[in-house]
Amino acid sequence: MSGWAMALFKRDLRLSVRIGGSALVGVLFFLAVVTVIPFGVGPDLNLLARIGPAILWIGALLATLLGLDRLFQADREDGTLDLMMMSGRPLELVVLVKCLAHWIATGLPLVVAAPLLGVFLNLDPVSMGAVTATLLVGTPALTLIGAIGASLTVSLRRGGLLLAVLVIPLAIPVLIFGVSSADAAIHDPVPFLTPFLILCALTLIAAVVGPVASAAALRFSSD
Amino acid sequence: MAFWDYANPTRFLRLVQIVLPWLVGLCVITFAVGLYMSFQAPEDYQQGQTIRIMYIHVPAAWLCMMCYTVMSLSSIGTLVWKHPLADVSAKSAAPIGAAFTFMALLTGSLWGKPMWGTYWVWDARLTSVLVLLIMYLGLMTLWRTMDDPIKAGKAAAVLTLVGALNLPIIKFSVDWWNTLHQPASVVRLDGPTIHPDQLWPLLVMAIAFTLLFLVLHLMAMRNEILRRRVRALRMRAASASHPGTAAATAQPAE
């Protein structure tokens, strides 16, 4: 990674870890969602084990969406975003680096917390590992797709809710393949690797489409 | 006249004025013929009289895909060629597309009740159409929340194109999800065996729906152009009465 990208990465990571402690809030929200589910569906451990991967995935999706509206907004408010756009660096790369830093600050803690929360949901070690692996591969896709929504709503005062509505349809494939590869590891209707590799492909597609579309949206919203 | 000449909104409005009455007439006639044919068509040996719902369900479903295609092409027009009518076209197509998607879902579930015994099944096709409806509504909301039509048009164009890239992926993943979770025992909505007596009314109805879309789209585009004129004139009036605060703003297609 060249110098400026590394500097930007470190700056973003430091900002998101220090101010507001977004990593911790995301994990707390994740915990709250997982805690609430048994109150809704009842404490039946067999049922919880069956829908556990789905609960963890939906919790991770919601926690990711919750943190996304700050991806560009703080930088826009204090003018940093304009400086980044005028710096002459490729904006797509800037977005990619920012997404990476954002994922490490908010997505990675969710992945780390997932096995722990799996205990509450009566997941056995195999499915716990499977869910963690799919979250590790899949949550970057959520952040990258969400970056498109974040840059579209960056100029809106209350864009958080709209962002979620815009991003959720685009995130459905990630959710489907994340949950089904975790399910495939437990009771195998298909081999684990088939949906898992498609999930990896989706993340790679998102790594291309996300920064390009998001950079385009940022450029249009500024001029 | 070349395609580019219609970039001038005034010339476009004049064209609409000429074409619209003919299109309306053609649309009404096709609908009359199509409806007559669809109620004259023989009933299906398996689905009985409920096959009549197909004559509105399938055209509505086909239109909700075509409408998104029109929006995607218009978005390319907005972003690549900066055609002044492209974002007008995309913006006015969105509510019409949402309405056709709603119709497809509604007739689908009303057809599902007698056929499957329930109004809603998480069938692959119904589910992807539901996702499409959410995307239409999200796009409409994005348009409403930004007051500058040019910026809103560009933002919506980016989202429309990302959606167009994503729609095949969504369709594919919903199909995959559906085969995992559901045995393929449900009655297929439009089975492979379609008799010519049923095909002709379906084709006529599809043409009628397409004409209806064209009529509504042209009318909505005309409204949008007029709305932008009103907006520009009001802003000019406001800046004329408060000369100190006059702001230089980009002029949308009017």
Next chain:
Amino acid sequence: MDLGPHSGFIIASYALCILTVLALVAWVRIDKLVQDRALKELADQGIVRNRPDTPKQ
């Protein structure tokens, strides 16, 4: 004509589709009236487009 045991569903789907189309038509017609009235109001105040056929600046 006889629509069989499920006539309710058939009639309901046709009726709701017609209602949706009517709502769309009403929307474009009312929108047109609103815009025409606004343009007329502005014209009454003497605010009209001065360059009707040339592109902007």
